[in-house]
Amino acid sequence: MMHIRRSPEEIAANRARYEEHQKKGLDFAPKALPGKSGKPAPALAAEQIVHQEKLPGGWYWWTRVKANEVLRIALDEGFSTVSVVAWNAADPSERMNLPDTVKVQWTTGLGKGRVIFSDMGKVMFSISEDSCGAHDVLMGGSTASSNARKYAGANGPALRNTRDNLVLVATKAGLDKRDIPAALALFAPVRVDAEGKFQWKPELVSDGDYVDLRAEMDMIVGFSNCPHPLDPNPVYAPNPVIITRIAAAEPAVDDLCRTATAEAVRGFENNAFAAQ
């Protein structure tokens, strides 16, 4: 079959370029990041709070946010895992893309200083504060069947799950289940071992942990507060989670998330070009 192979010189040049990107992404970029945010979360003045939602365990919530507003998700009432999805409000066919997010930043580990990408090469969220750094981008949330297996004998309908919650979020936002992207699970301490198996590391999360997600475009954002499928607690007991929508403030020109990595810089260049 017809096939024109690339020349050894061309391949060598492309490989050298890749290895340079890889070295910057793996060796240099993480050193530019400051580590976890301190606890407790910085206090907010009353006028900064646009809205505060106490999301009960098992339930979902969705909201619209404007660029530069911050969503603070906080475990003030005890441990829980919160799944997050997002769509560009102006064009919901653009949505959160976790494979791109981890691939372009050379890590599945999200924390303070990292950003979350859309499928169109733009930044949706900056992780401007994060006291925890233990989040899951791979496994997503619970489903009716994963709950049924895990909480055998419990009252099925009472065991709300993330899949159904995200169907509700999507449809109430005028979208449908085809639009549900892979979900980010905040406060889900999942790690991958040498064989590729998932491990749950509860010591990485504690009460009072919080994440600040700064919106980098106008968005529809959905949340589900259900136990993660790997959470070993045999009792279905998600705590309420406090989500605060914080008024917009213009980030500084040397903003950490916008400058920490070459990839983030290019992502924000895409945002700026699209906004023109």
Next chain:
Amino acid sequence: MTSFIQTSPARTLSNAVRDHHIAAEAPFSTVIKKGQVVRIEDSYGQQAVDTLFYNADDFSERYSSQDTMREQGAAYISTGTKVISNEGRVMLTVTADSCGRHDTSAGACSCESNTVRFGHYTKYLHACRDNFVIEVSKHGMSKRDVVPNINFFMNVPIEPSGEMTIVDGISAPGDYVELTAEMDVLLVISNCPQINNPCNGFDPTPIRVLVWDGEAA
């Protein structure tokens, strides 16, 4: 390109019901009926084959990387992996794998993500997401329907630290993966054109897709 490798006495080249040769960088789609076996063959070695599955009767049910990883409790795809849909149902089962390492975390390259990963000057290069959009549009779908996919033969180790990087593929010429369909599925492939990372040795090559009926499974 290698000659045909027989994985079961019942499966021969002559009794395959379909034998597709897919050019380097090209998209492809076909329906695999319940009970049929599909083989995706990396004919020249080190070629990433970006793959999606849709329920042939209802495209709103489709491959889900997160459900698949959750159900098997592991990040990589190999023999025994059940390919799970967004409805939590088994779409196909991986029944043979001569390579042993396939990714479903890194997604498909796109013009847009290439600008972020490698620089804005790489925007005008053929990319898997464009292949997927072209191919699913033939079936009445759109970019909304292009979800995180499987990358057969792509080697993306994930470290306990979270570090994740695409490294040289380990597939040799003729390596294959075989899947048995548990429902009628639309198979959609982008034979990855990416030349900025080692997912295909920086040198995309043709692949082959073979299908057998149930009795040859």
